Amino acid sequence: MTFVKAWFRIPFWQRVAAGFVLGALAGWLVGPAAAIWFKPLGDVYVNLIRMIATPLVFFAVTSAIGSLHGQKSMVSLGGRTFAWFAATAALAVCVGLAVGLVFKPGEGVAALAMAPDYVVREVPGPVQVLVDVVPSNPFRALAEGKILQVIFFAALLGFALVKLGDKATRLRALMAEGSEAMIQVTRFVLEFTPLGTFGLIAALVGAYGFEKLLPLLGFIGALYLACGLHIVFVYGGLLLAHGLNPLKFFRGAAPAMQVAFAASSSFAALPASLRSATHNLGVDKDYAAFAVPLGASVKMDGCGAIYPALTAVFVAQYFGIDLSVSQYFIILLASVLGSFGTAGVPGTAIVMVTLVLSAAGLPLEGIGYLVAIDRILDMMRTMTNVTGQVLVPVLVAKETGILDQAVYDAASSNVGIEDGDTATVAERSGRA
Numbered sequence: 242m243t244f245v246k247a248w249f250r251i252p253f254w255q256r257v258a259a260g261f262v263l264g265a266l267a268g269w270l271v272g273p274a275a276a277i278w279f280k281p282l283g284d285v286y287v288n289l290i291r292m293i294a295t296p297l298v299f300f301a302v303t304s305a306i307g308s309l310h311g312q313k314s315m316v317s318l319g320g321r322t323f324a325w326f327a328a329t330a331a332l333a334v335c336v337g338l339a340v341g342l343v344f345k346p347g348e349g350v351a352a353l354a355m356a357p358d359y360v361v362r363e364v365p366g367p368v369q370v371l372v373d374v375v376p377s378n379p380f381r382a383l384a385e386g387k388i389l390q391v392i393f394f395a396a397l398l399g400f401a402l403v404k405l406g407d408k409a410t411r412l413r414a415l416m417a418e419g420s421e422a423m424i425q426v427t428r429f430v431l432e433f434t435p436l437g438t439f440g441l442i443a444a445l446v447g448a449y450g451f452e453k454l455l456p457l458l459g460f461i462g463a464l465y466l467a468c469g470l471h472i473v474f475v476y477g478g479l480l481l482a483h484g485l486n487p488l489k490f491f492r493g494a495a496p497a498m499q500v501a502f503a504a505s506s507s508f509a510a511l512p513a514s515l516r517s518a519t520h521n522l523g524v525d526k527d528y529a530a531f532a533v534p535l536g537a538s539v540k541m542d543g544c545g546a547i548y549p550a551l552t553a554v555f556v557a558q559y560f561g562i563d564l565s566v567s568q569y570f571i572i573l574l575a576s577v578l579g580s581f582g583t584a585g586v587p588g589t590a591i592v593m594v595t596l597v598l599s600a601a602g603l604p605l606e607g608i609g610y611l612v613a614i615d616r617i618l619d620m621m622r623t624m625t626n627v628t629g630q631v632l633v634p635v636l637v638a639k640e641t642g643i644l645d646q647a648v649y650d651a652a653s654s655n656v657g658i659e660d661g662d663t664a665t666v667a668e669r670s671g672r673a
Contacts, residue, residue, distance in 0.1 A: 253434075254492075254654045257499040260435035261442050268446025275447025279440045283503075286437020289430045290500075290509045295386045297427060297512055299395045300419035301530035306399025307413045308527060318637060322532050325633045326540050327577055332475050333542040333625075334576045337550030338569065340467040346460040346551070347558025353456060353610040388508060389538045396531075420530070427512040431496070434513075438503040445616060457614055460555055464618055467547050468625040476632050483639045489652035493521030494631045496654060501627035505619040507537040510627045518631050521655070523648030524638045532637065536630030543625030544590035545580030548618070549597035556598060556607030568601045575600040590615070590622060 248256070268275040374389050376382035382390035402409045402416070477487035497517040501510040515533045518524040553572050557564050579596045594608050611618065638644035
């Protein structure tokens with residue numbers, strides 16, 4: 242018991258960081274066999290996260306909307322949220338283009354081999370995307386983890402509870418209790434994050450040899466730099482413009498960012514993102530229950546904005562194509578609109594790149610050169626996605642007066658079973 246207490250006294254982000262470092266060391270020492278030895282540990286963790294994501298979203302969204310009773314205008318909050326989604330996506334595209342033009346990752350690269358498993362992705366039309374948002378069977382949507390369909394059904398059910406008023410008091414209470422229960426389950430599961438991170442990173446480092454990375458090291462560096470600049474300067478600048486301390490934001494969002502980097506999935510990071518936004522950063526729980534899951538589906542600054550823009554520049558440079566002003570505008574427009582239009586489509590990054598390159602008239606073969614290193618790229622892309630998915634609700638909450646400034650200023654970084662909800666702000670701050 243002494244060891245367990247000592248373990249939980251270590252701040253959550255430090256435990257995850259230790260898992261990352263030890264996993265990288267184990268993968269390097271063991272080599273390719275690390276995928277056999279350690280990957281099951283990471284797979285179990287990812288399965289646990291996926292297990293809780295869908296019911297968490299269903300109960301949270303239904304409870305949040307069902308408890309509105311005219312207290313807040315969800316339409317107004319939704320409009321502000323989408324506006325910031327679009328604005329930050331446009332800024333992300335500009336960052337990706339700028340880094341590509343300055344560092345020229347596509348120039349001087351020797352002939353690349355296309356990944357043998359690359360197949361050109363078919364981009365669904367906007368009408369089909371809209372049709373797919375509406376579930377033909379809500380129970381199948383829940384079972385298959387189709388988050389957008391789950392949000393649609395949960396929102397519809399929540400509005401029905403509002404319309405029914407006192408007739409649905411018990412069902413409304415049941416949904417609220419279900420939401421609280423799933424939040425508690427989330428705390429339990431998130432405590433496995435250090436072990437899951439260890440398994441995922443060990444398997445990744447063991448499986449990737451330097452021979453896969455060296456030919457495209459310039460592109461990898463450019464992507465990581467672009468994402469880092471966007472997170473630090475664009476997100477940090479927006480926080481400063483709203484009178485918020487960026488360091489406190491990054492401290493509060495750190496657990497979600499760490500999970501995203503290790504698991505390379507916005508949906509896998511969703512429980513940590515929701516918990517970070519509310520428990521660590523003080524975003525109103527009802528609003529966060531709507532905005533954070535929505536962001537996990539449509540807010541993709543890394544995958545849907547920076548990566549397609551940088552890839553377009555890389556492909557143009559590799560094939561010796563001079564991009565025109567109109568092509569740059571098309572890349573910007575396709576990236577921003579496409580990130581909303583491909584919401585919920587599996588493999589969003591590849592779909593988005595396919596969409597942008599097609600719109601700009603660039604060779605799709607360029608995507609095949611990057612597939613071999615996609616897992617390395619996806620770590621940073623996803624961390625950028627998730628950071629933005631937490632940032633926008635914070636900005637909107639600040640603008641509309643539903644941000645608990647005391648919680649934000651406390652800058653907790655804990656999301657696990659050591660519950661700070663009943664503790665004072667000072668206690669949370671001291672423990673984090």
